[in-house]
Amino acid sequence: MKSHLTARQTAEDADQMAVASFVLGLLGLLVFNLVLGPCALVLGALALARRTERRGRALLGLALGTADLAILAATVLAGHHTIWQLGA
Numbered sequence: 001m002k003s004h005l006t007a008r009q010t011a012e013d014a015d016q017m018a019v020a021s022f023v024l025g026l027l028g029l030l031v032f033n034l035v036l037g038p039c040a041l042v043l044g045a046l047a048l049a050r051r052t053e054r055r056g057r058a059l060l061g062l063a064l065g066t067a068d069l070a071i072l073a074a075t076v077l078a079g080h081h082t083i084w085q086l087g088a
Helices: 002-028 033-049 055-077
Strands: none
Touching: 002 033, 002 055, 033 055
């Protein structure tokens, strides 16, 4: 019985990771894409590896995390450094 609860908890954790990946990827488009993009990628990959029921959200989290890093690269290459600045 204990293994059933562990498998159920793992599935719930994977679903929560998929949602978190999507939310962090979406937020990363607006702020702190350097931090939130990789977090979205890692959480999305972990959710897929743990066989989440929310596969679409995990895939969107991966796509948005990749977009976050692409936007960061584009702004740095365009000479604008980063969209946000610490201190300044």
